[in-house]
Amino acid sequence: MSSSINAMTPLVGQTPLCRIGAPFAPSGRGFWAKLEGANPGGLKDRAALHIVERARARGDLRPGATIVESTSGTFGLGLALAGITYGHPVTVVTDPGMEAIIQTLLGSYGVRVEMVTRAHPDGGWQQARLDRVAQLLAAEPGSYCPGQYDNPDNVEAYSGLADELHRHLGRVDVLVCSVGTGGHSAGVSRRLRRRDPALRLVGVDAVGSAIFGQPARSRLMRGLGSSIHPRNVDHDAFDEVHWVAPHEAVWASRTLAQTHYATGGWSVGAVSVVAAWCARTAPPGTRVVAIFPDGPARYYTTVFDDAYCAEHRLLDRPPNDEPDEIKEPGEAEVTRWTRMVMR
Incomplete structure (x- = not known):
């Protein structure tokens, strides 16, 4: 490693x-x-690597545990890099607006891509993605969500x-x-x-x-x-x-x-x-x-x-x-x- x-x-x-x-x-x-x-995937490579590093140091992310996150694209590429670097499988939740080239790249990096198909009536696609992230986390004990929207490590x-x-x-x-x-x-x-x-x-x-x-x-x-x-x-x-x-x-x-x-x-x-x-x-x-x-x-x-x-x-x-x-x-x-x- x-x-x-x-x-x-x-x-x-x-x-x-x-x-x-x-x-x-x-x-x-x-x-x-x-x-x-x-950067290999863009600006958010910095955030993805740092968030994963800090989560591992605190014990929030255990060795080999799955990372699950919502993304429109760039942060997903950063998580792919972090997952390969630190040995974590990655699942990203996105929506139909994600470009085909990004979906293909994520798949080539070994990332599992989950697609929501219906926008939330109030929070739009972002809330729909976050709701699906919550379902996936509940279904896989020990998995970790970086929470890029609210995590101070992102800053x-x-x-x-x-x-x-x-x-x-x-x-x-x-x-x-x-x-x-x-x-x-x-x-x-x-x-x-x-x-x-x-x-x-x-x-x-x-x-x-x-x-x-x-x-x-x-x-x-x-x-x-x-x-x-x-x-x-x-x-x-x-x-x-x-x-x-x-x-x-x-x-x-x-x-x-x-x-x-x-x-x-x-x-x-x-x-x-x-x-x-x-x-x-x-x-x-x-x-x-x-x-x-x-x-x-x-x-x-x-x-x-x-x-x-x-x-x-x-x-x-x-x-x-x-x-x-x-x-x-x-x-x-x-x-x-x-x-x-x-x-």
């Missing part, structure tokens, strides 16, 4: 930074993108990412993060603020997500947003939040591909819309950093598929130059890029 651990854990972390400029920002402006897609896992940013950039003035489970936005900002309490944290949510007080609606975008309220989301840490619509994320992801090669899917596109605006409007010299959670590969049937995007009216609809503004979540139900200042 030790040789497996030594061979695999160095694959995670020390991901590159890329400077994103025109056409997202004018000459002399831009933002830094932390390319977490360079702690991203301290290393913050240290990498500090080591390479020195100072971060504005941090832009997509928000789903809330793990990396809380973990990275908390660590960076130990060095610079003035750091501004900007959250990026999906139109139709309930995380910041909007009504939960059906969502095309995967990997950010939620129909439930994860406890790991540190609402008090955010200076502002932006909601982004699918067509705006598609425009940004495709434009990134054409101009910078460094690109990704829904979360990367949404984060880029907001980080670019921060770079354009902040005082000169402001250092803006965005976390890109993954790369483009899994989105070849959605974000980068012309037929899919045409069917859902996602093509050739760039975001406005400025976001709409609301003062509190109940003021209006947002349908496109919208900003709300928290403090």
Whole structure:
């Protein structure tokens, strides 16, 4: 087992930074993108490995016990890596929105994939998945659920990412993060603020997500947003939040591909819309950093598929130059890029 651990854990972390400029920002402006897609499975490799390590150290996860978790994709890939590394079978519960390539990859890594077929009437697909996780845990005594939405180890896992940013950039003035489970936005900002309490944290949510007080609606975008309220989301840490619509994320992801090669899917596109605006409007010299959670590969049937995007009216609809503004979540139900200042 030790040789497996030594061979695999160095694959995670020390991901590159890329400077994103025109056409997202004018000459002399831009933002830094932390390319977490360079990890084997993406950003959540960090969290999956750390959560499993801590659970084993505490005795919550016994040697050889099964790991059972809900995922839309990226965390499942991280758990596959953790399961192979530490010798645990893994079962993930997902829904029909998971891309076929992710299902196939998980199966090739030895992961058992459970598919729910009906959304929960209130909590949507996420609650339906969590209900199935509870059933599977009850059926297999000794199995373990990482609980990525509520487990504080998920937050702690991203301290290393913050240290990498500090080591390479020195100072971060504005941090832009997509928000789903809330793990990396809380973990990275908390660590960076130990060095610079003035750091501004900007959250990026999906139109139709309930995380910041909007009504939960059906969502095309995967990997950010939620129909439930994860406890790991540190609402008090955010200076502002932006909601982004699918067509705006598609425009940004495709434009990134054409101009910078460094690109990704829904979360990367949404984060880029907001980080670019921060770079354009902040005082000169402001250092803006965005976390890109993954790369483009899994989105070849959605974000980068012309037929899919045409069917859902996602093509050739760039975001406005400025976001709409609301003062509190109940003021209006947002349908496109919208900003709300928290403090």
